[in-house]
Amino acid sequence: MDVLSLAGLLLALVALVGGSILKGAGIAGLWSPAAFVIVIVGTVAAILLQTPMATLKRALGMASWVFSPPASSREAQLAQVVEWANVARKQGLLGLEAEVRQQTDPFVQKGLQMLVDGMEPEAIRQMLEVEVGAQESQGLAAAKVYEGMGIYAPTLGIIGAVLGLMSVMQNLADPSKLGQGIAAAFTATIYGIGAANLMFLPMANKLKGLVEQRTGEREMMIEGLIAIAQGENPRNIEARLAGYLN
Structure with a gap:
């Protein structure tokens, strides 16, 4: 949490x-039920209109990251890579075959399998970097769903306020309703600006940061796997990857 x-x-x-x-x-x-319908339902409608289904599903799945980010530890990842380097140094790359089956992360499992299969370091790098790039693009597109909601909500809040004031104008003959009507009109503005700045935009920025963090971890893993494929000394690998911890 x-x-x-x-x-x-x-x-x-x-x-x-x-x-x-x-x-x-x-x-x-x-x-204000009316403000809720205009602002929140309207914002959802706008997002549904602009977002492809695959991106929307990914965005909904990532929403939980705001309160429960994916578990990650670069220190643990570094220690794991160094351990693999020691195994490869003593037993050869085929000694890592048992490690492949133990991995729960498909990305890491794929990289290790290519290592065990004896693929050239540059080929491993190219394939994994393509996958990292695709995952980053998809993650950022999902985060922009909430960014879009943060853009639409304030505008819809203004629309709600205008509609409320229109209703007030229709009741000018009854002064007792004017104060309540004007207050209800501005409630829509509060919904729009509040939802955008206290929820949607912060969510978008949080998710973007998590996507970038995950991309950095993937890049660290790629560098580690390439170094193992090139037969580098485990101590040198540890020193090289230490820069990612900062």
Whole structure:
């Protein structure tokens, strides 16, 4: 569980609800079914219109990363590569065949298998870099789904406010409804700007960072596998990959 993300979400709720109470609007002032339909449902509609199905599914699957990022440890990865280098130095590349079956990450398993099969280092690099590039592009496209929601939500909030004011104008003859009507109109703006800046855009940036972090880990693994294929000394491999820890 990512404590910072959880704390951020809770503080966002406190900021909205607490601010509404301190300003005298109360909690009831934040509730508006009409604003919810216009802003949230409208934002989802816009995203469905612009996003391919595969990207949308990937984005929904990645949403959990915000609170529960994929487990990763570059230190553990470095130690694993050095261990493989020692095995290859003592038993040859075929000695890594048992390691292939133990891997749960398809990317690492694929790289190790190519190593065991005796492929040329540059061929291994080219194939794995293509896969890393594709995974990074797909991950960033999924993160941009939430970025798009953060762009559309404020605009739809303005639309909701305009529609609310139109309703107010139709009731100018009844002054008792004007204050309540204007307040309800601006609730849509709060929904749009609040959802964009407190949820959608932060989610997008968090996911982009995680995708870049994962790409860096993949690049570190590629360099380690190539170094093993080239028969480098395990200590030299460890020194080379140490730069990725920073």
